[in-house]
Protein backbone atom coordinates (compact mmCIF):
# COMPACT_ATOMS: atom_id res chain seq x y z
CA UNK A 1 0.00 0.00 0.00
CA UNK A 2 1.17 3.53 -0.69
CA UNK A 3 1.31 6.02 2.15
CA UNK A 4 -1.85 7.67 0.84
CA UNK A 5 -3.73 4.37 0.78
CA UNK A 6 -2.58 3.64 4.32
CA UNK A 7 -3.98 6.98 5.44
CA UNK A 8 -7.24 6.27 3.65
CA UNK A 9 -7.53 2.93 5.34
CA UNK A 10 -7.96 4.84 8.60
CA UNK A 11 -11.29 6.18 7.32
CA UNK A 12 -12.68 9.70 7.24
CA UNK A 13 -10.19 12.54 7.31
CA UNK A 14 -7.03 11.88 5.39
CA UNK A 15 -4.86 14.97 5.28
CA UNK A 16 -6.40 17.75 7.40
CA UNK A 17 -6.13 15.84 10.70
CA UNK A 18 -2.37 15.64 10.11
CA UNK A 19 -2.24 19.41 10.73
CA UNK A 20 -4.06 20.04 14.03
CA UNK A 21 -3.16 23.76 14.00
CA UNK A 22 -5.49 24.25 11.04
CA UNK A 23 -8.54 22.85 12.82
CA UNK A 24 -11.51 21.46 10.94
CA UNK A 25 -14.13 24.14 11.66
CA UNK A 26 -15.70 26.71 9.33
CA UNK A 27 -13.48 29.50 8.00
CA UNK A 28 -14.21 33.22 7.64
CA UNK A 29 -13.70 34.80 4.25
CA UNK A 30 -13.72 38.37 5.52
CA UNK A 31 -10.07 38.48 4.37
CA UNK A 32 -11.35 38.49 0.76
CA UNK A 33 -13.85 41.32 1.01
CA UNK A 34 -12.51 43.73 3.64
CA UNK A 35 -10.74 46.84 2.22
CA UNK A 36 -8.95 47.24 5.59
CA UNK A 37 -7.59 43.69 5.40
CA UNK A 38 -6.53 44.29 1.80
CA UNK A 39 -4.43 47.31 2.88
CA UNK A 40 -2.87 45.32 5.74
CA UNK A 41 -2.12 42.35 3.47
CA UNK A 42 -0.43 44.58 0.92
CA UNK A 43 1.88 46.03 3.58
CA UNK A 44 2.56 42.82 5.50
CA UNK A 45 2.85 40.44 2.55
CA UNK A 46 3.37 42.08 -0.84
CA UNK A 47 5.76 44.75 0.43
CA UNK A 48 7.80 42.14 2.32
CA UNK A 49 7.71 38.72 0.67
CA UNK A 50 9.88 37.47 -2.19
CA UNK A 51 7.85 37.97 -5.39
CA UNK A 52 8.34 36.16 -8.69
CA UNK A 53 8.89 38.62 -11.55
CA UNK A 54 10.29 36.63 -14.50
CA UNK A 55 12.47 33.84 -15.86
CA UNK A 56 16.25 33.89 -16.21
CA UNK A 57 15.79 33.33 -19.98
CA UNK A 58 14.61 36.94 -20.07
CA UNK A 59 18.11 38.00 -18.95
CA UNK A 60 20.24 35.86 -21.26
CA UNK A 61 23.40 37.95 -21.20
CA UNK A 62 25.09 40.86 -19.48
CA UNK A 63 23.12 44.00 -20.37
CA UNK A 64 19.75 42.24 -20.79
CA UNK A 65 16.95 43.94 -18.89
CA UNK A 66 13.19 44.02 -18.45
CA UNK A 67 10.82 46.19 -16.45
CA UNK A 68 7.85 45.15 -14.36
CA UNK A 69 4.89 47.33 -13.47
CA UNK A 70 3.77 45.50 -10.35
CA UNK A 71 -0.02 45.76 -10.28
CA UNK A 72 -1.94 47.91 -7.84
CA UNK A 73 0.86 50.49 -8.16
CA UNK A 74 2.95 48.32 -5.87
CA UNK A 75 6.15 49.35 -7.67
CA UNK A 76 7.78 49.93 -11.04
CA UNK A 77 10.96 47.84 -11.16
CA UNK A 78 13.91 47.47 -13.54
CA UNK A 79 15.58 44.04 -13.53
CA UNK A 80 18.96 43.63 -15.26
CA UNK A 81 21.82 41.20 -15.79
CA UNK A 82 24.77 43.34 -14.67
CA UNK A 83 28.35 43.33 -15.93
CA UNK A 84 29.07 41.04 -12.95
CA UNK A 85 26.67 38.44 -14.43
CA UNK A 86 24.33 38.84 -11.45
CA UNK A 87 20.69 39.92 -11.40
CA UNK A 88 20.09 43.47 -10.15
CA UNK A 89 16.80 45.19 -9.47
CA UNK A 90 15.93 48.78 -8.66
CA UNK A 91 12.96 51.09 -8.61
CA UNK A 92 12.40 52.69 -11.99
CA UNK A 93 12.79 56.22 -10.60
CA UNK A 94 15.37 58.84 -11.55
CA UNK A 95 17.50 60.21 -8.72
CA UNK A 96 17.22 63.72 -10.19
CA UNK A 97 13.51 64.59 -10.21
CA UNK A 98 11.78 61.25 -10.06
CA UNK A 99 11.05 60.60 -13.72
CA UNK A 100 10.47 57.00 -14.76
CA UNK A 101 13.77 56.14 -16.47
CA UNK A 102 13.23 52.92 -18.46
CA UNK A 103 10.30 52.77 -20.87
CA UNK A 104 9.78 52.78 -24.61
CA UNK A 105 6.55 53.87 -26.32
CA UNK A 106 4.37 54.46 -23.26
CA UNK A 107 5.49 55.07 -19.65
CA UNK A 108 2.86 52.70 -18.20
CA UNK A 109 3.90 49.75 -20.37
CA UNK A 110 6.56 47.20 -19.52
CA UNK A 111 9.61 47.00 -21.75
CA UNK A 112 12.61 44.75 -22.33
CA UNK A 113 15.87 44.87 -24.27
CA UNK A 114 19.61 45.03 -24.10
CA UNK A 115 21.83 48.03 -23.30
CA UNK A 116 25.03 49.17 -21.61
CA UNK A 117 23.40 51.95 -19.64
CA UNK A 118 20.06 53.66 -19.14
CA UNK A 119 19.36 57.30 -20.06
CA UNK A 120 16.70 59.36 -18.33
CA UNK A 121 14.55 60.95 -21.03
CA UNK A 122 14.01 64.15 -18.99
CA UNK A 123 17.48 65.70 -18.50
CA UNK A 124 19.81 62.97 -19.72
CA UNK A 125 21.22 61.54 -16.47
CA UNK A 126 22.71 58.12 -17.11
CA UNK A 127 22.73 54.92 -15.06
CA UNK A 128 24.77 51.70 -15.05
CA UNK A 129 23.22 48.23 -15.13
CA UNK A 130 23.34 48.20 -11.33
CA UNK A 131 21.23 51.38 -11.12
CA UNK A 132 24.18 53.60 -10.12
CA UNK A 133 24.34 57.15 -11.58
CA UNK A 134 27.21 57.29 -14.09
CA UNK A 135 26.62 60.71 -15.62
CA UNK A 136 24.97 63.94 -14.47
CA UNK A 137 24.28 66.46 -17.21
CA UNK A 138 26.00 69.79 -16.46
CA UNK A 139 27.21 68.38 -13.18
CA UNK A 140 29.13 71.58 -12.34
CA UNK A 141 25.84 73.49 -12.00
CA UNK A 142 24.74 71.45 -8.98
CA UNK A 143 25.62 72.13 -5.34
CA UNK A 144 27.56 69.58 -3.28
CA UNK A 145 26.26 66.70 -5.37
CA UNK A 146 27.69 63.37 -4.19
CA UNK A 147 27.34 61.54 -7.50
CA UNK A 148 28.80 58.27 -6.18
CA UNK A 149 25.89 57.92 -3.73
CA UNK A 150 23.17 58.56 -6.30
CA UNK A 151 21.21 55.69 -7.82
CA UNK A 152 17.80 54.39 -8.69
CA UNK A 153 16.66 53.00 -5.30
CA UNK A 154 17.82 49.35 -5.00
CA UNK A 155 15.51 46.37 -4.61
CA UNK A 156 16.64 42.93 -3.42
CA UNK A 157 16.79 40.38 -6.25
CA UNK A 158 17.88 36.77 -6.56
CA UNK A 159 17.50 33.76 -8.87
CA UNK A 160 16.46 30.23 -8.06
CA UNK A 161 16.07 27.41 -10.63
CA UNK A 162 15.81 30.10 -13.31
CA UNK A 163 13.03 31.96 -11.48
CA UNK A 164 13.81 35.61 -10.66
CA UNK A 165 12.42 36.99 -7.42
CA UNK A 166 12.50 40.48 -5.94
CA UNK A 167 11.69 41.73 -2.46
CA UNK A 168 10.63 45.26 -1.59
CA UNK A 169 11.61 44.70 2.07
CA UNK A 170 14.62 46.58 3.41
CA UNK A 171 16.22 43.45 4.90
CA UNK A 172 14.47 40.27 3.70
CA UNK A 173 15.52 36.79 4.78
CA UNK A 174 17.71 35.25 2.04
CA UNK A 175 15.60 33.82 -0.81
CA UNK A 176 16.78 30.25 -0.23
CA UNK A 177 15.80 30.42 3.44
CA UNK A 178 12.43 31.82 2.44
CA UNK A 179 11.82 28.97 -0.02
CA UNK A 180 12.89 26.18 2.33
CA UNK A 181 14.17 22.67 1.61
CA UNK A 182 11.10 21.25 -0.17
CA UNK A 183 10.92 24.10 -2.68
CA UNK A 184 14.70 24.08 -3.18
CA UNK A 185 14.31 20.55 -4.52
CA UNK A 186 12.80 22.09 -7.67
CA UNK A 187 16.34 22.90 -8.77
CA UNK A 188 16.62 19.29 -9.98
CA UNK A 189 14.01 19.93 -12.71
CA UNK A 190 15.24 20.85 -16.25
CA UNK A 191 13.29 24.12 -16.51
CA UNK A 192 16.09 25.48 -18.71
CA UNK A 193 15.13 23.05 -21.51
CA UNK A 194 11.60 24.48 -21.70
CA UNK A 195 12.12 27.80 -23.41
CA UNK A 196 9.04 27.79 -25.65
CA UNK A 197 6.71 30.14 -23.76
CA UNK A 198 3.05 30.90 -24.29
CA UNK A 199 1.85 33.77 -22.06
CA UNK A 200 -1.61 34.97 -21.15
CA UNK A 201 -2.94 37.71 -18.84
CA UNK A 202 -6.47 38.58 -17.70
CA UNK A 203 -7.99 41.07 -15.26
CA UNK A 204 -10.29 39.25 -12.88
CA UNK A 205 -12.98 41.02 -10.86
CA UNK A 206 -12.55 39.15 -7.62
CA UNK A 207 -10.12 38.93 -4.71
CA UNK A 208 -6.83 37.24 -5.68
CA UNK A 209 -7.10 34.66 -2.88
CA UNK A 210 -10.40 33.37 -4.25
CA UNK A 211 -8.59 32.65 -7.51
CA UNK A 212 -5.92 30.69 -5.66
CA UNK A 213 -8.69 28.79 -3.84
CA UNK A 214 -10.31 27.84 -7.13
CA UNK A 215 -7.21 26.04 -8.39
CA UNK A 216 -5.81 24.37 -5.28
CA UNK A 217 -8.54 21.79 -4.90
CA UNK A 218 -9.78 19.21 -7.39
CA UNK A 219 -13.25 18.99 -5.90
CA UNK A 220 -14.82 21.43 -8.39
CA UNK A 221 -13.82 20.09 -11.86
CA UNK A 222 -16.88 17.87 -12.47
CA UNK A 223 -19.10 20.91 -11.99
CA UNK A 224 -17.12 23.94 -13.20
CA UNK A 225 -15.60 22.14 -16.18
CA UNK A 226 -18.29 19.61 -17.09
CA UNK A 227 -19.26 21.27 -20.38
CA UNK A 228 -15.70 21.05 -21.64
CA UNK A 229 -15.64 17.28 -21.46
CA UNK A 230 -16.93 15.03 -24.23
CA UNK A 231 -20.58 14.19 -23.57
CA UNK A 232 -19.74 10.48 -23.51
CA UNK A 233 -18.06 11.05 -20.17
CA UNK A 234 -19.89 14.17 -19.03
CA UNK A 235 -21.53 12.51 -16.08
CA UNK A 236 -19.93 14.27 -13.16
CA UNK A 237 -19.05 11.25 -11.09
CA UNK A 238 -17.02 9.75 -13.93
CA UNK A 239 -14.71 12.77 -13.85
CA UNK A 240 -13.77 12.29 -10.25
CA UNK A 241 -10.58 10.24 -9.94
CA UNK A 242 -10.57 7.68 -7.14
CA UNK A 243 -10.37 9.29 -3.73
CA UNK A 244 -6.91 7.88 -3.09
CA UNK A 245 -5.65 9.59 -6.24
CA UNK A 246 -4.69 12.92 -4.68
CA UNK A 247 -1.80 14.00 -2.53
CA UNK A 248 -1.58 17.21 -0.52
CA UNK A 249 1.40 18.47 1.42
CA UNK A 250 2.12 21.60 3.45
CA UNK A 251 5.51 23.17 4.07
CA UNK A 252 4.41 26.50 5.49
CA UNK A 253 4.14 29.05 4.04
CA UNK A 254 4.29 26.98 0.81
CA UNK A 255 2.23 23.94 -0.19
CA UNK A 256 1.62 21.26 -2.82
CA UNK A 257 -1.24 19.58 -4.68
CA UNK A 258 -0.40 16.41 -6.58
CA UNK A 259 -3.01 14.88 -8.88
CA UNK A 260 -3.48 12.05 -11.37
CA UNK A 261 -3.82 12.32 -15.12
CA UNK A 262 -4.55 10.08 -18.08
CA UNK A 263 -1.67 8.19 -19.70
CA UNK A 264 -0.64 9.49 -23.15
CA UNK A 265 -1.96 7.85 -26.33
CA UNK A 266 0.16 5.09 -27.85
CA UNK A 267 2.46 6.23 -30.69
CA UNK A 268 0.56 6.56 -33.96
CA UNK A 269 1.31 4.44 -37.03
CA UNK A 270 2.56 6.85 -39.70
CA UNK A 271 -0.28 7.89 -42.00
CA UNK A 272 -3.07 6.74 -39.65
CA UNK A 273 -5.30 8.61 -37.23
CA UNK A 274 -4.46 6.17 -34.44
CA UNK A 275 -6.82 4.01 -32.41
CA UNK A 276 -10.13 5.45 -31.26
CA UNK A 277 -10.24 6.40 -27.61
CA UNK A 278 -13.76 6.78 -26.39
CA UNK A 279 -13.04 9.49 -23.81
CA UNK A 280 -11.28 11.83 -26.21
CA UNK A 281 -12.66 14.37 -28.64
CA UNK A 282 -11.52 13.69 -32.24
CA UNK A 283 -9.56 16.95 -32.29
CA UNK A 284 -7.37 15.84 -29.37
CA UNK A 285 -6.68 12.54 -31.14
CA UNK A 286 -5.78 14.32 -34.34
CA UNK A 287 -3.33 16.76 -32.74
CA UNK A 288 -2.26 14.28 -30.06
CA UNK A 289 -2.65 16.64 -27.12
CA UNK A 290 -5.15 17.86 -24.54
CA UNK A 291 -5.42 19.47 -21.12
CA UNK A 292 -2.87 17.09 -19.62
CA UNK A 293 -0.25 17.80 -22.27
CA UNK A 294 1.09 16.46 -25.55
CA UNK A 295 0.84 12.69 -26.12
CA UNK A 296 4.35 12.69 -27.56
CA UNK A 297 6.27 13.43 -24.38
CA UNK A 298 9.80 14.87 -24.69
CA UNK A 299 12.61 12.73 -23.28
CA UNK A 300 13.81 14.59 -20.19
CA UNK A 301 15.52 11.64 -18.55
CA UNK A 302 14.41 10.06 -15.28
CA UNK A 303 11.80 11.89 -13.20
CA UNK A 304 13.50 13.87 -10.40
CA UNK A 305 12.93 12.26 -7.02
CA UNK A 306 11.08 15.29 -5.60
CA UNK A 307 8.11 14.80 -7.96
CA UNK A 308 5.07 12.59 -7.27
CA UNK A 309 6.09 11.91 -3.68
CA UNK A 310 2.56 10.62 -3.04
CA UNK A 311 3.31 7.81 -5.55
CA UNK A 312 0.10 8.37 -7.50
CA UNK A 313 -0.21 5.52 -9.99
CA UNK A 314 -1.17 7.53 -13.08
CA UNK A 315 0.46 10.79 -12.04
CA UNK A 316 -0.68 14.01 -13.80
CA UNK A 317 1.08 16.94 -12.17
CA UNK A 318 2.57 18.45 -9.02
CA UNK A 319 1.48 21.99 -8.31
CA UNK A 320 3.82 23.83 -5.94
CA UNK A 321 2.37 26.95 -4.32
CA UNK A 322 5.09 29.47 -3.48
CA UNK A 323 3.73 31.96 -1.00
CA UNK A 324 2.26 34.42 -1.61
CA UNK A 325 1.20 34.52 -5.26
CA UNK A 326 3.07 32.05 -7.49
CA UNK A 327 2.21 28.50 -8.45
CA UNK A 328 4.63 26.28 -10.41
CA UNK A 329 2.82 23.31 -11.89
CA UNK A 330 5.07 20.53 -13.24
CA UNK A 331 3.29 18.06 -15.53
CA UNK A 332 4.07 14.39 -16.12
CA UNK A 333 4.14 15.06 -19.86
CA UNK A 334 7.25 17.23 -19.79
CA UNK A 335 6.08 20.83 -19.56
CA UNK A 336 5.34 23.31 -16.79
CA UNK A 337 3.03 26.24 -16.11
CA UNK A 338 3.42 29.26 -13.83
CA UNK A 339 0.34 31.00 -12.45
CA UNK A 340 0.80 34.42 -10.82
CA UNK A 341 -1.89 36.40 -9.01
CA UNK A 342 -1.30 40.15 -8.64
CA UNK A 343 -3.83 42.02 -6.52
CA UNK A 344 -4.88 45.45 -7.76
CA UNK A 345 -7.58 46.13 -5.17
CA UNK A 346 -9.70 44.10 -2.77
CA UNK A 347 -11.96 43.03 -5.65
CA UNK A 348 -9.61 42.92 -8.65
CA UNK A 349 -6.40 41.16 -9.65
CA UNK A 350 -4.30 40.39 -12.71
CA UNK A 351 -3.88 36.71 -13.49
CA UNK A 352 -0.79 35.67 -15.46
CA UNK A 353 -0.59 32.16 -16.92
CA UNK A 354 2.64 31.15 -18.68
CA UNK A 355 3.15 27.72 -20.23
CA UNK A 356 6.67 26.45 -21.02
CA UNK A 357 7.58 23.58 -23.36
CA UNK A 358 10.66 22.14 -24.99
CA UNK A 359 10.79 24.07 -28.30
CA UNK A 360 8.75 22.18 -30.94
CA UNK A 361 10.78 20.39 -33.63
CA UNK A 362 8.04 20.45 -36.28
CA UNK A 363 4.56 21.77 -37.07
CA UNK A 364 2.84 18.78 -35.45
CA UNK A 365 4.57 19.43 -32.12
CA UNK A 366 3.75 23.11 -32.36
CA UNK A 367 0.07 22.40 -32.98
CA UNK A 368 0.02 19.95 -30.07
CA UNK A 369 1.47 22.66 -27.79
CA UNK A 370 -1.07 25.20 -29.03
CA UNK A 371 -3.88 22.80 -28.20
CA UNK A 372 -2.52 22.26 -24.67
CA UNK A 373 -2.33 26.05 -24.22
CA UNK A 374 -5.87 26.52 -25.52
CA UNK A 375 -7.21 23.80 -23.21
CA UNK A 376 -5.44 25.18 -20.13
CA UNK A 377 -6.62 28.74 -20.78
CA UNK A 378 -10.18 27.54 -21.37
CA UNK A 379 -10.17 25.66 -18.05
CA UNK A 380 -8.57 28.60 -16.24
CA UNK A 381 -11.19 31.02 -17.54
CA UNK A 382 -13.94 28.66 -16.40
CA UNK A 383 -12.33 28.78 -12.93
CA UNK A 384 -12.08 32.56 -12.79
CA UNK A 385 -15.56 33.08 -14.14
CA UNK A 386 -16.68 31.16 -11.09
CA UNK A 387 -14.56 33.23 -8.71
CA UNK A 388 -16.13 36.44 -10.05
CA UNK A 389 -19.47 34.90 -9.09
CA UNK A 390 -18.05 33.89 -5.70
CA UNK A 391 -16.68 37.37 -4.98
CA UNK A 392 -19.99 38.89 -5.87
CA UNK A 393 -21.78 36.44 -3.56
CA UNK A 394 -19.38 37.07 -0.66
CA UNK A 395 -19.62 40.85 -1.00
CA UNK A 396 -23.20 40.74 0.26
CA UNK A 397 -21.91 39.35 3.61
CA UNK A 398 -25.08 37.27 3.70
CA UNK A 399 -22.90 34.24 4.37
CA UNK A 400 -19.68 34.59 6.34
CA UNK A 401 -18.66 31.07 7.11
CA UNK A 402 -17.30 28.50 4.75
CA UNK A 403 -17.21 24.77 5.19
CA UNK A 404 -14.09 23.11 3.90
CA UNK A 405 -13.67 19.41 3.16
CA UNK A 406 -10.49 17.39 3.42
CA UNK A 407 -9.84 18.05 -0.28
CA UNK A 408 -9.87 21.78 0.50
CA UNK A 409 -6.98 21.53 2.94
CA UNK A 410 -4.81 23.94 0.97
CA UNK A 411 -7.50 26.64 1.12
CA UNK A 412 -7.62 26.31 4.89
CA UNK A 413 -3.83 26.51 5.05
CA UNK A 414 -3.47 29.38 2.59
CA UNK A 415 -5.93 31.71 4.34
CA UNK A 416 -4.45 30.91 7.73
CA UNK A 417 -0.95 31.66 6.44
CA UNK A 418 -2.14 35.01 5.04
CA UNK A 419 -3.90 35.91 8.30
CA UNK A 420 -0.93 34.78 10.44
CA UNK A 421 1.52 36.80 8.34
CA UNK A 422 -0.61 39.94 8.66
CA UNK A 423 -1.07 39.38 12.43
CA UNK A 424 2.67 38.82 13.00
CA UNK A 425 3.56 41.94 11.06
CA UNK A 426 1.02 44.07 12.90
CA UNK A 427 2.12 42.72 16.30
CA UNK A 428 5.76 43.53 15.49
CA UNK A 429 4.80 47.00 14.26
CA UNK A 430 2.94 47.72 17.51
CA UNK A 431 6.03 46.76 19.47
CA UNK A 432 8.06 49.08 17.24
CA UNK A 433 10.21 46.29 15.82
Ligand code: FES
Nearest residue numbers: 094096097120123
Ligand atom coordinates in the same frame (compact mmCIF):
# COMPACT_ATOMS: atom_id res chain seq x y z
S1 FES B 1 14.37 63.54 -13.91
FE1 FES B 1 15.81 62.17 -14.74
S2 FES B 1 17.36 63.48 -15.49
FE2 FES B 1 15.92 64.81 -14.66
Ligand SMILES: [Fe+2]
Nearest residue numbers: 214224379383
Ligand atom coordinates in the same frame (compact mmCIF):
# COMPACT_ATOMS: atom_id res chain seq x y z
FE1 LIG C 1 -10.64 24.34 -12.36
